Amino acid sequence: MRTAALDGTTLERLVSAAVAAPSIHNTQPWRFRLDPETLTVEIRAAKHRGLPHIDPKGRALHLSVGCAVLNLRVAVEHFGWEPVTRLLPRPDEPDLLATVRLGATARMPSHTSLYEAVWRRHSSRFPFSERQLPTALLTELAEAAHVEGARLHCLSPRRADGVLLLTREAEHRNITDVDRAKDSRRWVGEMCDTGLGMPSEVLGLQDSTERVPMRDFGAHRHQNGLTARPFERRPSLAVLSTAHDRRADWMRAGQALERVLLVATARGVRASLLHQALEWSDLREQLVAPTPARSAHAQMVIRLGYGPEGPASPRCDAAPLSASGG
Ligand SMILES: Cc1cc2nc3c(=O)[nH]c(=O)nc-3n(C[C@H](O)[C@H](O)[C@H](O)COP(=O)(O)O)c2cc1C
Numbered sequence: 001m002r003t004a005a006l007d008g009t010t011l012e013r014l015v016s017a018a019v020a021a022p023s024i025h026n027t028q029p030w031r032f033r034l035d036p037e038t039l040t041v042e043i044r045a046a047k048h049r050g051l052p053h054i055d056p057k058g059r060a061l062h063l064s065v066g067c068a069v070l071n072l073r074v075a076v077e078h079f080g081w082e083p084v085t086r087l088l089p090r091p092d093e094p095d096l097l098a099t100v101r102l103g104a105t106a107r108m109p110s111h112t113s114l115y116e117a118v119w120r121r122h123s124s125r126f127p128f129s130e131r132q133l134p135t136a137l138l139t140e141l142a143e144a145a146h147v148e149g150a151r152l153h154c155l156s157p158r159r160a161d162g163v164l165l166l167t168r169e170a171e172h173r174n175i176t177d178v179d180r181a182k183d184s185r186r187w188v189g190e191m192c193d194t195g196l197g198m199p200s201e202v203l204g205l206q207d208s209t210e211r212v213p214m215r216d217f218g219a220h221r222h223q224n225g226l227t228a229r230p231f232e233r234r235p236s237l238a239v240l241s242t243a244h245d246r247r248a249d250w251m252r253a254g255q256a257l258e259r260v261l262l263v264a265t266a267r268g269v270r271a272s273l274l275h276q277a278l279e280w281s282d283l284r285e286q287l288v289a290p291t292p293a294r295s296a297h298a299q300m301v302i303r304l305g306y307g308p309e310g311p312a313s314p315r316c317d318a319a320p321l322s323a324s325g326g
Helices: 008-019 059-078 112-120 135-147 157-176 178-188 190-194 247-266 281-285 318-324
Strands: 030-035 040-045 081-087 096-105 151-154 236-242 270-273 297-305
Touching: 008 030, 008 040, 008 059, 008 112, 030 059, 040 059, 059 081, 059 096, 059 112, 059 247, 059 297, 081 247, 096 247, 112 247, 135 151, 135 236, 135 247, 157 178, 157 236, 157 281, 178 190, 236 247, 247 270, 247 297
Parallel strands: none
Antiparallel strands: 030 040, 040 096, 081 096, 151 236, 236 297, 270 297
């Protein structure tokens, strides 16, 4: 049985695990506060780190925070507590996106492989090999999404072609839209000294065959330009979706996304995200095919495969986040 005491070192590990989560443009749009009375970690939106033109409704911000919540839950469980999670717990405090209470001491620590994956997961914006993912693994990833209340649909080559087409169109719009390009460039340049944003070494490569539309974060304005190399001919793509499209669904989608990414990491599979088509409502609608029986709202396009590990991106220091209480 593990001890239930929460010391400063453990608190620092919990918050570090949370902030290791992916976030759009590495904006890390979250704030943490511990209520020591109830051993509850509050997670709030840091709205000043939002992307006003790319993500005006804050959907991607909620997804990013959802990813951090999942990591926090995994870490809480790793250290021996049962994480008791509430999404949007106080309607009069819309910025409070979730609380995770350190509940009863769990008998057996679980999720060890997921906890290890928290530290090893990075976006890999490199070409992947042509090796296809085993069906059993795709099923496991779909189950991971299902556990968190979302659906992961692994695309046939024909559907993948359609999604790549939509993503290419979105990428073209993104780099020609002056406001969105400005939004993006801010996080490639000036924010990088603060432990936020995207330094040039993580920006990755472009596909010389122009098949996989990797995101141009600098919107045609990288200082050194991006190197082009051929990417895999048959990219393995999956679309994550939810039945509804409210703020709580975005938070669930974030947790599902991160669980999928952690399971993939634990199985030696790399991933990069292709979010561009999600940022244009007409293109987003076409990412999923709703049936008469079920509505579906696309939340993320995930590219999966075997290839080099991505470089670690910077993070804000976790210590001031937890110590400042805000
Ligand atoms: C909602 C969301 C949207 C994202 N969109 C993209 C994208 O379109 N292209 C991309 O390469 N990475 C995308 N990412 C990944 C982030 O850029 C990445 O998580 C962040 O830079 C931190 O790096 P890491 O994932 O290596 O820890 C997205 C992440 C989230 C959570």
